[in-house]
Amino acid sequence: MARIAAPDLRGARKGDLDTPDAIAALVQQFYAKVLRHPGLRPFFNPAHLSRQMPVIEAYWERMLLGGARYRRNMVNAHREIHRRRRISSADFDSWLVSFVDTVDQCFAGPRAERAKFLARAIIGNLRRILPPDSPQTA
């Protein structure tokens, strides 16, 4: 099985999420945690995910640093994921808790705060767009 090689940043002095390298480290660390999570792990194909990491890093670069490399539609990507395997309210909660924990364990600063704020807002949008506890009609 392919593994996500996550750098262990927990002992290091916390920096902010203000460079592409820091964002890459967050993404590696977060998805390593996701793949250990019993509720979230079934959504992911680890081999595919490891190939998608640059795409997810580009997304967070766009959100936090204004990068222009991510040009896909993440909502549509998650519509398709939700169609294959329904994302429950508990799954949304688990994703957010894991994300906030990862940021807090490894990073501190204004962009780290912004990342958590954005994650909460985006989870809120996804919950509305992909109602977790009712059949999807679209």
Ligand code: HEM
């Ligand atoms: C419970 C909630 C969520 C689940 C179960 C979930 C699951 C997934 C899965 C299975 C993929 C595909 C990975 C692959 O290609 O191998 C994916 C892609 C992605 N996820 Fe999520 N996700 C969730 C929430 C979020 C949130 C809140 C964000 C952003 C704040 C996010 C950002 C992304 C991005 C940017 C991609 C790449 C999309 C693309 O292909 O363009 N996800 N997610």
